[in-house]
Amino acid sequence: MSSFELKPIGYVRKKDEIEILEEFIPAMDGLSEGMLIWVLYIFHLSTEKIRVHPKGDTRKPLRGVFSTRSPYRINKIGLSAVKIRKIEKNIIKVDGLDALENSPVVDIKPFAEVYDVPYGSVLSAEDILKRIRNENLITDYIDLETQIQPNGFDCTLKKVSRIKGMGRIDFDNSERVIPETLEIEFDENGWVFLEKGVYRATLNEIVSLSEDIMAFARPRSTLIRSGANVLTAVWDAGYRGRSEVGIVVYNSEGIMLKKDARIVQLVFIKLTERTKPYNGVYLNENI
Numbered sequence: 001m002s003s004f005e006l007k008p009i010g011y012v013r014k015k016d017e018i019e020i021l022e023e024f025i026p027a028m029d030g031l032s033e034g035m036l037i038w039v040l041y042i043f044h045l046s047t048e049k050i051r052v053h054p055k056g057d058t059r060k061p062l063r064g065v066f067s068t069r070s071p072y073r074i075n076k077i078g079l080s081a082v083k084i085r086k087i088e089k090n091i092i093k094v095d096g097l098d099a100l101e102n103s104p105v106v107d108i109k110p111f112a113e114v115y116d117v118p119y120g121s122v123l124s125a126e127d128i129l130k131r132i133r134n135e136n137l138i139t140d141y142i143d144l145e146t147q148i149q150p151n152g153f154d155c156t157l158k159k160v161s162r163i164k165g166m167g168r169i170d171f172d173n174s175e176r177v178i179p180e181t182l183e184i185e186f187d188e189n190g191w192v193f194l195e196k197g198v199y200r201a202t203l204n205e206i207v208s209l210s211e212d213i214m215a216f217a218r219p220r221s222t223l224i225r226s227g228a229n230v231l232t233a234v235w236d237a238g239y240r241g242r243s244e245v246g247i248v249v250y251n252s253e254g255i256m257l258k259k260d261a262r263i264v265q266l267v268f269i270k271l272t273e274r275t276k277p278y279n280g281v282y283l284n285e286n287i
């Protein structure tokens, strides 16, 4: 193919406003306010250049256009990641579109964390929901709406146990001993009383981390305000299981926890690249 044609699907009518052509209005179905989108448009006033001065500054030496964001480029294609502020019929109002008036728009597509964020970043609620839908990031939760948080996911109490005996930790795990535990029963109303001390808790949720996601966890602040804390380690990429955390009750009055209480928030972080997945003894634990 030596060349091909692109047709405009709309135009930038004024700052931060895209007017979609009548015939392509059905293609807007599914776009909503607040959504992050890529807008691909044409730098219609620019000319084709193969080497450019970065930022148009002639004091800077010429560079290959592929290593710059210059509008003077071979196919004159511009792209901008913007947030939809409002949709009015065929007008999409956005924030931060870096395009001149009358620029032809040639495509719009959703910004997708999975494809478009190659570097590390904390997953937002929307990203977590997508990964729950697409790759079962979390299953066996009780109520998605209650447990999803702006940048994390609240995990809930399945069972709590007393730690019996002593642990042993060495270098290569060959002499490792993980202490036994003794489960504490919930009463007939589903409550458990924990006196001052250290406990081990199992969470209801099954977490399945793909090779590009890890997680940390923090206690809910309500727990801290009640004089208790949750002890957590690192959730490795590739881990799957119903995780266990420590609970420390500092309050000499103790604490009451109800079955399924939300105790700890997981925060998911995307790695800079896919990594060798976790393959330790806790893989598929408690499933």
Ligand SMILES: O=c1ccn([C@H]2C[C@H](O)[C@@H](COP(=O)(O)OP(=O)(O)OP(=O)(O)O)O2)c(=O)[nH]1
Pocket (backbone or CB within 6 Å): 173, 231, 232, 233, 234, 235, 236, 237, 239, 242, 243, 244, 245, 246, 278, 279, 280, 281, 282
């Ligand atoms: O508070 C936590 C933190 C992590 N995990 C899960 C996820 C993690 O990937 C796995 C193993 O944790 P870690 O790597 O800390 O285990 P380890 O003690 O180093 O043992 P091994 O290397 O044998 O897995 O346990 C928990 O259940 N609780």
